[in-house]
Amino acid sequence: MSRGSGGGYDRHITIFSPEGRLFQVEYAFKAVKAAGVTSIGVRGKDSVCVVTQKKVPDKLLDHTSVTHLFPITKYLGLLATGMTADARTLVQQARNEAAEFRFRYGYEMPVDVLSKWIADKSQVYTQHAYMRPLGVVAMILGIDEEFGPRLYKCDPAGHFFGHKATSAGLKEQEAINFLEKKMKNDPAFTYEETVQTAISALQSVLQEDFKASEIEVGVVRKENPVFKVLSVEEIDEHLTAISERD
């Protein structure tokens, strides 16, 4: 069994390439982009909002079953960008872990603790040959008791950071450039501003105006820290507000 100097296997399983890179992890990032969807998350002064495209490829599909926004607990939401099947596994495990945490320790799992858990799990897949990395970038949002609104992003490499705003998916870089300009002076967005910044970022980057049924929006607000998926009517209100503003 000659596995000596990589022998070409550095592209098949997560071992180091001669330049010290993990090709499988890099390919997992490409798989996230290949899903063809872009997602955006924005953190305001007392709320967090995430937005993603809702692409229903077939008119015969039941569009209510197509979703990338998952409640993990009543208070934590997860937006998965990338391979849907991998996303469902991740969500299932996260829900299990969050429920066990609540049972074991008697208080709700905080956003950063869940994000770290997801990231640590992703790291295991980058180090052990028997499991490939998941092709999913997860954005986790919630209101932390101490620190207020929190938005975390976890990627296939096992990195996780807290973000003031971020993006994932096909047009990730363009969206981040747009958001960097908007968030440059550390603005403290209200709830409406947060949602509208997220939606208009997506519109600008994809260069199209949406119908309310073509995007999914999830929010958490300090005044009511429950994770909520906005209804089509509520999304419409925000879209109208954006077009009136322009």
Add this chain to the structure above:
Amino acid sequence: MGDSQYSFSLTTFSPSGKLVQIEHALTAVGSGQTSLGIKAANGVVIATEKKLPSILVDETSVQKIQSLTPNIGVVYSGMGPDFRVLVRKSRKQAEQYHRLYKEPIPVTQLVRETATVMQEFTQSGGVRPFGVSLLVAGFDDKGPQLYQVDPSGSYFSWKASAMGKNVSNAKTFLEKRYTDDMELDDAVHTAILTLKEGFEGQISSKNIEIGIIGADKKFRVLTPGEIDDYLAEVE
């Protein structure tokens, strides 16, 4: 460890007798952000660059320097996720030692156990080596100590060391500046100057992290305010 399908080692000898996966892991370390450590007469300082991928990242959510016990801290160069795994394992080992002997673990022993874990991942089936080098700073009965641990699992005690992108310039700078009777405060200044040497852009309390341990045997990470004070003194 891992599925039985992968119960052979992925890190095997090449015909020239090298373990190529470990060399690649060291390359991964060498492309990581610069970090360094300096042992003073009365303490140890470790420091690292903290360059985040975007201004949108909340820098307060990231802490690269971690404590393993109240009197031992660690910093890394290389892959962040791999570092988190080692921190978790080391903390557990330190706690198990304390449970058994009712004593804080000596620095050398914790370093040895961490290095053993890293070595296991170069020999066990179905896993790759860790893509990090660690600088462990501690203060126990034997005084201030600084150890560097590599992906191969080998470790050495250093008076001063550096790792990552700017390793050769940093080490040359440290060789010139190091003195055996340095005080902890001087060591912090030297650490900042060394980081400044290869720093791209403007150095500030937002893009470096510094951890110190003094004769009080309490490891702590400096606040951005304290880093600002040191930066002002260095100017």
